[in-house]
Amino acid sequence: MNNILISVRNVSKYFHINDEYRKNFRELLMSYLTFRKTKSDTVNDHTFFALQNVTFEMKRGESIGIIGRNGAGKSTLLKIIAGITPPSEGTISIQGKLASILDIGTGFHPDLSGRDNIYLSASLLGMKKREIKENFDRIVEFSGIPDFIDTPVKYYSSGMYVRLAFAVAAHVNADILLFDEIISVGDAEFKMKCLEKINELKNNGATILLVSHSFNDVMKFCDHAILMVNGKISAMGDPQETIIEYVETILKQSSEGISRQNKTETDSGNQISKPEAEDTHSHFKQWDEDDQPPGNDYIRIMRISVTTKGLTEKELITTDDDIELEIRYKQMMDNTCLDIAFVLLDESMNTVFASSPAIDETILSTVTPGYYAAMCTIPKHFLNQGFFSLDVVAVLEKREIVYKHQNLYRFRVRISEDLKEKSLKLTPGPIRPHLQWMVTNIEQIGAEVPTKL
Amino acid sequence: MKNIFIYRNILFTLSVRDIKAKYSQTFLGILWSVLQPLTGLLIFTIFFAKLIKVDTHGIPYPLFAFTGMIAWYFFVFIVNQGGMSLVDSEYLLKKIYFPRLILPISKVLVGLVDFGISVILLLVIMIISGHLPKLTLVYFPIFLGLTILSGLSVAIWLSALTIRFRDFQHIIPYLVNFGIWMTPVFYPTTLIPQKYQFVLYLNPMAGIIGGFRWCLLGDVRPPIQYLVGIIIMVLVFITGLIYFDRIEREIVDLI
Known part of the structure; x- marks a missing residue:
């Protein structure tokens, strides 16, 4: 047949x-x-x-x-x-x-x-x-x-x-x-x-x-x-x-578009004339004070970076890297209790998770106007390969979202050479956490399993 | 042609859809198929039989005109609906494959329902009025077949041409409106002076309607010259099929 x-x-x-x-x-x-x-x-x-x-x-x-x-x-x-x-x-x-x-x-x-x-x-x-x-x-x-x-x-x-x-x-x-x-x-x-x-x-x-x-x-x-x-x-x-x-081809075609949307219209012509070189990847995005950085009366996002230690512009983050995420912002108002937060989305725009320093009680919310940098690490072996994008959110008094910028930053995580060689490269889903597994031989199906070997 | 047989399911489905849709949600339903020709008949009887008093060779005028109308309206239905069938089904054409010729053909089946009802109505009127049908009734299927073939010949050409040139969409009503006066539907052929009768011979529907009157009502048999019209019709049909076949595959890109 x-x-x-x-x-x-x-x-x-x-x-x-x-x-x-x-x-x-x-x-x-x-x-x-x-x-x-x-x-x-x-x-x-x-x-x-x-x-x-x-x-x-x-x-x-x-x-x-x-x-x-x-x-x-x-x-x-x-x-x-x-x-x-x-x-x-x-x-x-x-x-x-x-x-x-x-x-x-x-x-x-x-x-x-x-x-x-x-x-x-x-x-x-x-x-x-x-x-x-x-x-x-x-x-x-x-x-x-x-x-x-x-x-x-x-x-x-x-x-x-x-x-x-x-x-x-x-x-x-x-x-x-x-x-x-x-x-x-x-x-x-x-x-x-x-x-x-x-x-x-x-x-x-x-x-x-x-x-x-x-x-x-x-x-x-x-x-x-x-x-x-x-x-x-x-x-x-x-x-x-x-x-x-x-997703990569889309990003390539629209990378100028994305950075342009944060600029004023008069600036956009300027942006087009200096496109990024083919094989380099910038691992941050930064706005100047007079560039009208994204934000409102409460907050201005000045810089966002997603990188890993010693990463050059020629390299991409891999699944074996600890990913360092940093958001620098300017708080505009006095006497307001602000927290920054981000939402991580996968290439289908499904939320993977959200995080904020507000969950850590030892970290105080920022109260006075000025520049701040908020940093965190997404541990290695957590994100799967793929494209991710970040929504950045500002929370007032730990209750009210006063600012949200969707899709502010996109980055790619590549499969590590190590995993590639092990031919473990194809795992579905946006995350692939290393979980503590245990497999042991048991006598019968109802048998007790020792909690620790 | 072989393809149409394979896809006959779709042919019947589309016909049934049209028939059902036509009468769904109407209060009188299929009665409309009876009412429409009857009211038309009434008006024409008043004009031609009472006011103008045309000579119909001893056949009661309502029967004479009704026979003509049944055949003519069936023909017109096929031309009208068949001619527009491709353009009207643009949506279907773009979504599924089936031999496109099925669309105009399905309109024949749809029209056949109204035609059948009208013929039954005619027979009922004939029996009631004591004008019993004669043995020539056995020729009825031949003229039915010729009507379908004539309708389809025009419909196939029009449906294919309308795809390319929407102008033809506007031509159809003209054709139908002129046609009814160029065809002896309400008047007998004898009303036309001898030297202009050749015009009628070119028109296949003239001979076919004469044929219906002959086999149903016992009117005089139409002269052999009407074969000219039939031959023309067959030529139109064959060329229509060839043209349709040529553009069939591209219909979706042109629509």
Whole structure:
């Protein structure tokens, strides 16, 4: 049995910007009547490449996540694989039954009842009537809205609509499932249910290709990830590594943007003219007094640095380093009890943890105006490899947040050479703390384990 | 064509969707299919039979006109809905793959429901009025088939052209409005002077409506010259299929 279900070879897709419309009716008519390609049917200056030389394969039971910015060609790739739009060049071969779930509620008709729409949508997604009948109760149960199943969907709340739509999509029987950014809808509970269902499909041997902006989903479900940049596959491989690469390209492209947003508009031109050199990494960010440092009437953030001992601009922090974090700020008001704090987020913008000197009673809150430096260490072997960003917060009287700057600073932690060699490099999650483990042989399952060996 | 058979499920699904959607949430439901032609018939009977007094070869005018209307409106439905089917389903086209020709074809099935109801209504009126159908009724399916083919020929061309040039969207109503007077729907062909009758021969619907009247009502059989229109129609159909096939794969990029 052939185990390669999807084979995409040298696929390109290009469009002619404006060109199609510049052809006049007579020209078009002639080109159709004579079956001849006109000039603009071939590649020229007005050609926009949506996809360029894309090649990859998918084996049975494999799941691949496609990530990339908007307009990188992710959806176009799915559409070409689904047969919705033809490739301009290259070939695609598909083995087995394919269902493309590119939108929520494919073919839903607002005037029809939920019941009718289940039949409608499921059969458009390729299910036979008998299959739909067999799965009908399960679909309704999954949707969680049995009471409204005979109500026209136009009266549904958007949440109900999404639930029903996904319930149908989740029960589609196919060897290959294409999903385009549809899991990230619905409330938390329903989303969990959807993710479970996708896992179930995957465990049942479905081959899944999904486009997602959720790094978490890609890391959880996909064996591989493909990073698309400007219509080309820029990286392919382990999801975590591919995502890190993706975040890195984003950072590179927007690093000027980030520092610029803290400046006044007149300064921004100045910023662009001195971009950072390719391979150096600055480990701090600093604002001058007349630069309008981030802050308000209570506090101004003057400098923030995340580094480790002896780190040069050529190096990156690794998982083996004690990470020294320092925030220098200027307190503006007299007689106010201020504490600085930070929130650490991972690349999907999930909070990893927050910390503040306020938890230590031996450290007094700053009261008088002046410059202060707050330092702490994130111990080695705590953060996992990846990109992190910091929100900086100022707390008044240990109660009230008077200032919060989101995403003030970003840094990267790289896998240490040591771990790399031990091939322990792939651990999911934003942290990988070294915990005290003990494994011991016991006589029987109910046996007491000595607390200390 | 083989593809359409494989995807027939989608064809039926889309047709059923349209039929259900058409009558969902209407108070009178499918009764509208009966009311609409009947009210039209009433108006035309007043004008043509009572005021203008056209000669319909001894066939009661309401039956004469109703037969024409049934066939014509079925044809128009296919042209109208079929012609707009691709543009109207842009959303579907962009999300799933199926042979695009299914869209105009599905409109035939949708129109067939109204057509069927109207034919039953016609037969009921015929029986009530004592104008019993003759044995020529067995030819009915032929003319039904020709109506579908004519409608589809135009619809396939229009649907494909509308994708490229939205102008055609505006042409459809003109076509339909002119067409009804270029076709002997409310008047008999004998009303047209002999030397202009060749214009009618070019119009396939003229012969088809004549054919319906012949097989249902026992009207005079339409002359053999009407085959010209049928041949034209077949040519339009075949070229339409070729054109459609040529642009089918690119429809999504053009829409």
